[in-house]
Amino acid sequence: MSGARRSPVVAGNWKMHLTRPEARALAERVVAALPALGTCRVVLIPPFTALAEVGRILAGTEVRLGAQNLFWEDKGAFTGEVSAPMLKETGCAHVLIGHSERRRLFGETDEVVNRKVRAALSAGLSPIVCIGETLEEREGGRTTERIDAQLAAGLRGLSGGDMESIILAYEPVWAIGTGKTASPAQAEEVHAHIRRRLEGNYGNDRASCAIILYGGSVKPANSYPLFKEKNIDGFLVGGASLEADAFVGIVGEALRADREET
Numbered sequence: 001m002s003g004a005r006r007s008p009v010v011a012g013n014w015k016m017h018l019t020r021p022e023a024r025a026l027a028e029r030v031v032a033a034l035p036a037l038g039t040c041r042v043v044l045i046p047p048f049t050a051l052a053e054v055g056r057i058l059a060g061t062e063v064r065l066g067a068q069n070l071f072w073e074d075k076g077a078f079t080g081e082v083s084a085p086m087l088k089e090t091g092c093a094h095v096l097i098g099h100s101e102r103r104r105l106f107g108e109t110d111e112v113v114n115r116k117v118r119a120a121l122s123a124g125l126s127p128i129v130c131i132g133e134t135l136e137e138r139e140g141g142r143t144t145e146r147i148d149a150q151l152a153a154g155l156r157g158l159s160g161g162d163m164e165s166i167i168l169a170y171e172p173v174w175a176i177g178t179g180k181t182a183s184p185a186q187a188e189e190v191h192a193h194i195r196r197r198l199e200g201n202y203g204n205d206r207a208s209c210a211i212i213l214y215g216g217s218v219k220p221a222n223s224y225p226l227f228k229e230k231n232i233d234g235f236l237v238g239g240a241s242l243e244a245d246a247f248v249g250i251v252g253e254a255l256r257a258d259r260e261e262t
């Protein structure tokens with residue numbers, strides 16, 4: 001596979017936090033404090049209620065808007081759900097799919113993930129598809145088996161062309177919101193495995209270009225060594241994305257590591 005560095009991506013998942021005024025204030029602080037991004041892509045992912053508000057602040061900036069979930073039908077009697085075209089119309093460029101909290105708390109299966117990914121792609125959204133093993137799976141030596149199953153079912157039927165629009169996020173479940181981060185070597189091992197799987201399924205060129213983010217208690221202090229790993233292309237950040245300084249610090253570290261290699 002070619003060794004060219006892929007452009008970094010840093011996405012902040014605000015989860016079910018922030019009122020609209022709080023979301024506006026955070027988005028304004030992030031936008032004002034971000035360094036020149038160059039080819040780095042930054043994505044803010046607020047709750048549904050703040051999408052339009054944050055979208056207005058991001059308009060005309062390089063920072064993109066993302067949503068945390070969608071339903072796979074375009075419209076209909078699906079009370080409480082939000083569709084891909086609705087997100088697109090609200091200004092979203094990305095949507096998170098298969099976050100471990102959705103899988104664990106709301107019973108989302110890999111089949112559901114696949115339906116949602118297809119719906120996102122049809123609407124012109126770029127899905128950020130989350131995969132990762134639990135502590136039990138890791139300790140039982142089943143990490144790659146779990147990753148392979150999530151990739152096979154979650155991406156079933158998708159073409160190499162589809163893969164150009166998809167971002168993958170490796171998020172070991174045991175590292176999300178726990179303060180435990182995978183070591184750079186642990187994360188790189190799984191990222192390299194994911195890329196090899198993509199190569200097997202879609203060929204060398206697609207696999208070399210695929211963006212694979214790491215997520216799990218990323219902070220400014222641990223982001224640089226993670227990003228220095230060959231197959232880690234950026235971060236999906238939870239807790240630290242709620243603090244402007246921390247989130248901007250992570251973007252700065254990714255840019256620093258990127259500059260050293262290009």
Ligand code: PEP
Nearest residue numbers: 176177215216217238239
């Ligand atoms: C996440 O929610 O995707 C995440 C990685 O959270 P945290 O950074 O808080 O572990």
